[in-house]
Amino acid sequence: MARMTMIEAIRDAMDVKMGMDEDVVVFGEDVGYFGGVFRCTQGLQKKYGKHRCFDAPINESAIVGAGIGMATYGKRPCIEIQFADYVLPAYDQIVSEAARIRHRSNGQFTAPIVIRMPTGGGIFGGQTHSQSPEAIFTHVSGLKTLIPSNPYDAKGMLIAAIEDDDPVIFLEPKRLYNGPFDGHHENAVTSWAKHEKGEVPEGHYTVPIGKAEVVEKGMDVTILAYGTMVYVAQAAAKENNIDAEIIDLRSLLPLDLDTIVNSVKKTGRCVVLHEATLTSGFGAELTSLVQQHCFNHLEAPVLRVAGWDTPYPHAQEWHYFPGPKRVGKALKRVVEAQ
C-alpha cells in the first residue's frame, strides 16, 4: 500500500494500464512533456515514449474524434480534456459518435475510449473552470459516467474504465485532487495523507463500475451524493447530529439502484446532492427513481440541494457552492418532516 493523492492515484492507474497493455495511449492538451496542468500524466511520456503519451493541439473535438478513431482501430485511448468546461466542442463527437457507434454498426465497430476531465468548483475558477456537466452525459445512451471521490476509488475505477469496452466519461472532482474537501473553505486544506482512502494498493486492481458505496451507515435519512458532495454530506450530518446514511454513488451510469433503494426503504427519507445546477440535473433522475421504488416507504418529500440555476459565478463562489450549511438545512427539514 502507498499513500497517494487523487492525482497520483489517477496517474498510477494509467501507469499500471500502460505497463500491462501496449494499446493504451494517453493524450490531450499539455499532457505529454509537461504532464498536464494538474500533473495527472507527469512522467508517463518519459516512461512509455512519445507515441504512447503525447501533447495534442488545442481542439477538444479533434482530441475526442481522433480518440474514437483510435479506439475503433483497437487502441484503448485514455484522453484528457483539460477542464470539464472545455469538453463542449467535443460534445458532437461524444454524443453522435462515441456513444452510438456500437449500436448503429450492430457491434462491428466499438469505441472503448476513456475521456477524463477535472470537474466541479471550489478553486475560484469562475464559469470556465468550475462546472459539473455530468447530466449532459448521463442523458446520452451509450455512455458510462463515473465520478470517484477519493484516491482508492479513482485508481480502481480508472483501471476499470480503461478495461471497459464502452466509452466512459471519467469526471475528476478537482477540489478533491489534493485532499477531501467538506465545503468549509475557510478551514485549512486537509490532505489525503490522513484519510483512509488515501491508502492505495500498488499494481492492478479494479473498483467495479456500477457499484455505489455506503460511506456512513445511518437510520435517519439517506443522502445520495458523489464527488466533493460526499464530504459536504458528512460534515453537514455531523454538524447537525443527524444519523445519516451517506451513499457515494461513484458510478452515475450504470447506477447502483439496489443500494439506493435498500437504504431509502430503511430510513424512509432521502436528500440528493450535487454541485451541478438544479434544474434537469442528475438529482432529478435520482429523485424520480427513489419515489418510484420507495414510494410506500417515504415519510417526507425527497429534497435536492444543488448549485443554483445560474452560471458559476466567480466572486460569489461560496454563496453558489452547496456547502454544509445549505445541506444541513435540507437534512433537518427532511428529518423533521412528520
Next chain:
Amino acid sequence: MSDEKMPKATGPLSISIPEPPGRPGDAPDFSYIEVPKAGEVECPAIDTKPEDMRHLAYSIVRVLSRKGNAVGPWAEFLGDDLNDESLLRGLKDMMKTRIFDARMLTAQRQGKTSFYTQCLGEEAIATGFQRMMRKGDMNFPTYRQQGLLIADGCSMFDMICQIYSNEKDNLDGHQLPCLYSFKDHGFFSISGNLGTQYVQAVGWAMASAISGDDKIASAWIGDGSTAETDFHSGMLFASVYQPPVVLNIVNNQWAISSFNGLAGGRNAPFAARAHGYGFPSLRVDGNDYLAVLAASKWATERARRNLGPTLIEWVTYRVAAHSTSDDPSAYRPKEESDAWPLGDPVERLKLHLIKKGAWSEERHTQAMAEIESEVIAVQKEAEKYGTLNRGKGPDPEKMFEGVYKEMPDHLVRQRLEFEA
C-alpha cells in the same frame, strides 16, 4: 482490392510527434524563424488581389531597423500617422500596459485577485492595433489584449475593480478576473473559452455590412487556439461572405506548454492559412510598434473600403507565464525570452524616438515613474472598494441577476431560498 500492383511498403508506418527545439536546460534556439531586414518586405496596394500577395505570408513585415530607424515601404505607407506625437502616445500606452501588468501580478501574489494574465513582451500589438480602430468598431479579444483597453483610454479603476471582483466590479463578480467586458470601448465580453469568439467577430462584421453600417470588427486568437474548430469556422465565413473583419493571430510561440508546432505553425506560417480561403494575409513583426501600426492600418482600411477580411499573424513571444497558474520553467528554456530575435517592443520604440530626438533616457525614466505613480494611485483608489474576499464584494444576490432579462419563477424561488 488488388495487392499485386501496389508498391511494397518501406517499413512500419509512424506518426510525427512535434517537439520544440528546446526544453529546460537546453540552449534557446530560434533558428526556425527567418527574420528579414527591416524595410525589405513590399507594401502592396490596399486592393491587391489575394493571389498576388501570397508571398507576404512567408516573410515578416518590419519597419524598425536594428539601429532604430523607420525604414521601407510600410513606413511610407503610414504617412501622416507616423509622427512624434502618435509614437510617444504609443510608447506610453505600452509602458502603462506593462506597469499595469506588473502591479496586477503582484496583487495576485498578495491574494487580491484569484488570477491574472500578463501580456509582457506583446504590448505593441494590441496598443498599436487599437490606434486604427474607430468608435463603434468592435474587438473580440482574448485575455491577453488588455492593451486595447489601455490604448483606448479605458478607466484603469474600472479594470482593477473587475480584477479585484470588488463592489465596483462592472460585472458584479460574475466573470473571472481579466475577462473584461467594456462595450463602450469596443471591447467585447471575453468568454475565456478558446477560439469561440473568432467566428462571432465575423458574424458581427457581417451584421454591420448587412445593416449598411460602416463599423468593422476585429477577431483575436492565440497561435495555440488556432487549432480550435471555431478558428476554422471563422476563416470559412470570412471567406464566403467577405465581411469587414480583421482576423488577428497573436503567435507568441507558446500556449501554456504547447509550442506553436502543435498547432501546425512550423509546417507553414499561420498567415498562410488565409491562402486556402482565398483572402489576403500579412505576417508582421509584433514587437515593432511601427510595423503594427502599418499592418493594422492596411487591414482596417481594406475592411473599411469593403474589400473584405485580412488575416494578420503577429510574430511575438510570450515572455510571461501563460497565467498566474502556470510555471513555464517546467517546459521551456529559461533564457528563451532573452534570445528572442525580435527584441522588446518598448525598448525598440524608445530607441527610435531617442534617435529622432523626440525622447531621451531621462524622459523615459521620468515617464516610468509618472506612470507607475498613476497606476498605484488608481490601484489604491480601487482598493478602497475591496479586493477578492476582502471588503463587501459584489452583492451575493447579484449572482441570480443577468441569467435572463426577466428572472423566471424558479430563480425567484431560489433567490428567496438563498436569502433565507
